[in-house]
Each structure stands twice: as C-alpha cells, then as structure tokens.
Amino acid sequence: MTIYQSLWVKVALGGTFDPLHEGHKRLIRKAFGIGKDVVFGVTSDEMARRKFRRVLPYNLRVRNLKDYVKRTYGVDVRVEKIFDIYGRTIDEDFDIIIVSPETYENARKINEKRIEIGKEPITIVVVDFVLAYDGKPISATRIKNGEIDRFGFRLSQDTYDLGSYPTPPTLRLG
Amino acid sequence: MTIYQSLWVKVALGGTFDPLHEGHKRLIRKAFGIGKDVVFGVTSDEMARRKFRRVLPYNLRVRNLKDYVKRTYGVDVRVEKIFDIYGRTIDEDFDIIIVSPETYENARKINEKRIEIGKEPITIVVVDFVLAYDGKPISATRIKNGEIDRFGFRLSQDTYDLGSYPTPPTLRLG
Structure with a gap:
C-alpha cells in the first residue's frame, strides 16, 4: 500500500x-x-x-x-x-x-x-492503531505495564483474562 | 498548497x-x-x-x-x-x-x-471546516437555516449576534 x-x-x-x-x-x-x-x-x-x-x-x-x-x-x-x-x-x-x-x-x-x-x-x-494479540491497541502504557511486548504479543500470564481471547499459537503454553 | x-x-x-x-x-x-x-x-x-x-x-x-x-x-x-x-x-x-x-x-x-x-x-x-464570516464553520444546516450563504457570508439580519463578530466590509450596512 x-x-x-x-x-x-x-x-x-x-x-x-x-x-x-x-x-x-x-x-x-x-x-x-x-x-x-x-x-x-x-x-x-x-x-x-x-x-x-x-x-x-x-x-x-x-x-x-x-x-x-x-x-x-x-x-x-x-x-x-x-x-x-x-x-x-x-x-x-x-x-x-x-x-x-x-x-x-x-x-x-x-x-x-x-x-x-x-x-x-x-x-x-x-x-x-496496530492491534495486539488480544485485539486491543498496542500502547506504551500496556507495554510498560508488562501486558504485552512492543510487537503486541502477550507477556504476563497474570494480566491474561482467561477465556476471553485466544492465545497466539506461538505463545501457547504446554 | x-x-x-x-x-x-x-x-x-x-x-x-x-x-x-x-x-x-x-x-x-x-x-x-x-x-x-x-x-x-x-x-x-x-x-x-x-x-x-x-x-x-x-x-x-x-x-x-x-x-x-x-x-x-x-x-x-x-x-x-x-x-x-x-x-x-x-x-x-x-x-x-x-x-x-x-x-x-x-x-x-x-x-x-x-x-x-x-x-x-x-x-x-x-x-x-471552512469558516463563515462569523468564525463558525460553514455547514448545510446553517445555510438551510438562512444564517449564511454557501460561501459563508451573512444572510439574515435576525440571526446576527450584534457586537460579537465583525461584519465583513462588503456586507456592512450604511
């Protein structure tokens, strides 16, 4: 484009x-x-x-x-x-x-x-916005809070709202 | 431009x-x-x-x-x-x-x-927006209400808020 x-x-x-x-x-x-x-x-x-x-x-x-x-x-x-x-x-x-x-x-x-x-x-x-793995925008605040990395991937298990969003395959645990 | x-x-x-x-x-x-x-x-x-x-x-x-x-x-x-x-x-x-x-x-x-x-x-x-004579945006609503023409010039004396805005020289009365 x-x-x-x-x-x-x-x-x-x-x-x-x-x-x-x-x-x-x-x-x-x-x-x-x-x-x-x-x-x-x-x-x-x-x-x-x-x-x-x-x-x-x-x-x-x-x-x-x-x-x-x-x-x-x-x-x-x-x-x-x-x-x-x-x-x-x-x-x-x-x-x-x-x-x-x-x-x-x-x-x-x-x-x-x-x-x-x-x-x-x-x-x-x-x-x-560019969206993170969870469909919400990537933002400096979210990165600084440790929710996502700067590419929009999930970082912290704690802030992960279980069941609401699919985990990207590369990040899926076990 | x-x-x-x-x-x-x-x-x-x-x-x-x-x-x-x-x-x-x-x-x-x-x-x-x-x-x-x-x-x-x-x-x-x-x-x-x-x-x-x-x-x-x-x-x-x-x-x-x-x-x-x-x-x-x-x-x-x-x-x-x-x-x-x-x-x-x-x-x-x-x-x-x-x-x-x-x-x-x-x-x-x-x-x-x-x-x-x-x-x-x-x-x-x-x-x-393009502004009308009074510094407010030109809009279809204002034109249809008879406040301004489609170039943003004042049309109706009634809707003119005396003293708030300068009248453009070409429209100044007497």
Whole structure:
C-alpha cells in the first residue's frame, strides 16, 4: 500500500517514542509515505513523565528514534523537543500532521489555536492503531505495564483474562 | 498548497452535498490532491432527510456534484448511493477516507467495523471546516437555516449576534 509520490510535503509527527513499538512504526511509515520532510516532536522528560512513571531520558529516546528512521528510511531527521501538545505546530507551517485516534484531539486543538490566530489549519491524517494479540491497541502504557511486548504479543500470564481471547499459537503454553 | 502527486490512491468521500458549499469544495480539492480515483458516496433521499427537513432529490444532488467536479477537475467521477454511514467502505478497499471534524467519528466507526471483520483500517484524512464570516464553520444546516450563504457570508439580519463578530466590509450596512 505505497500511496503517495511526494517531495514538498512537510509532515509533523509527535510522541514520546518509548518504547518504539509497532504503532509508532506504522505512523512513521505513513509519514514517509506522504513526504520526505518529516519533523518529529519528541516530548521532554518532564512532559513524558506526566503520562508515564518511567521513561527513558530524552536523549536516548531521540537516539533510538533517529537510529530506527535512519536504518529503515535512510534519512537523518529533524527532531524538536516539545514541552506541550503544540510543539512547533503553531509557529511553523506543516501540510500534514499524523496522529493516532488516541491523539486526534491534540491535532484538533492545534488547528483550533492556529485558526484563532488566523493561520491555516493543518490537514490531519489519522492512522489506526496496530492491534495486539488480544485485539486491543498496542500502547506504551500496556507495554510498560508488562501486558504485552512492543510487537503486541502477550507477556504476563497474570494480566491474561482467561477465556476471553485466544492465545497466539506461538505463545501457547504446554 | 498542491501536495501530492498520486495515481494509485483510491479515495472515499461521502456526504449529502446539498447545497454544495465551500466546505465541500475544500474536501473535494483535498481528495483530488491525494488521488485521481475518488469515489463519492452520496446519501439517499431517505438518509438525507433524517438530517435535513428539505433536501434536493438524489439525482439532482448527484448532477450538481458531477457537474462541479467535471468543471473543476475535468473528470467524470463514480458516485454510489449510500443508505448508511458505511456505504461501500466495508465491502471495498480504499486507501484514504476524507472527512471533516464533524464526520470524523463516522470514519472511526467504519474502521472499527473493518477491523472487526479482519480488514485493514482506512487511513483517515481530516480536513478542517471552512469558516463563515462569523468564525463558525460553514455547514448545510446553517445555510438551510438562512444564517449564511454557501460561501459563508451573512444572510439574515435576525440571526446576527450584534457586537460579537465583525461584519465583513462588503456586507456592512450604511
């Protein structure tokens, strides 16, 4: 499903990116499918810790992200540290902002603010979650809670709701 | 802001399209900016009348829409009559579905249904409203209520909230 041929599109994509999971990778793939000029907003440690108790330091998260993008798409990307949901998206113009359904409302807030100050809204692209083994979205919270790994496989027996979901064959016990 | 060069992208765009206003035109422009294969879902009269008391008959709405697209983008488009929010988006595969913030939730429902039956979700592109003279979105409801015309200009003196919003110079009285 390669979609666009594009050069001049400036794309914004924000997150904490810890750990870098399949959901992030789908967003990143979509971003590079749309344009080559992708600007990543990565949450500051302070901002990230409002959501997650434990999080890798900013520099390490950026390094992991940059390494992944370089390895996968062959480009060095620009990363901006962000301290709120807006990041650079008010001062700078972007053609596209990529979000998941979970962060869609942030993109709406960005556009509301832009419209308020007389700027054009940014076109929002919503890329759906990647689902884990149990049909629920992969998320950093679930990974950090030890429910699933970053590929969406089941990790902990304790949190497994017996009988509700099938276990993938590769993980089936005994 | 021409954005993409694209050929193989299949785009879905649904609505009642009566009257065809600036908000629709922005959605249509975005659709053709993304791909040449745009499929329009146009609500049946029955479906349309659940939302609007008065609406042009389906055939006329389709003719207006097709004429506009032909005149503006030089193409004959495929139109499908739709009887619910899903239209053809469950049976057929699309790369992109274009919505406004008002219809974003419909696109989410489409994806939930697709995921439920094991299909890939469709990437959602949310194009912001076009604002009327008063800073509120242009919508068919407001046009039908006689508040604004389809370009977003003020129509009725009665609904004008004195002092809250500036009147555009071209509409200023005496």
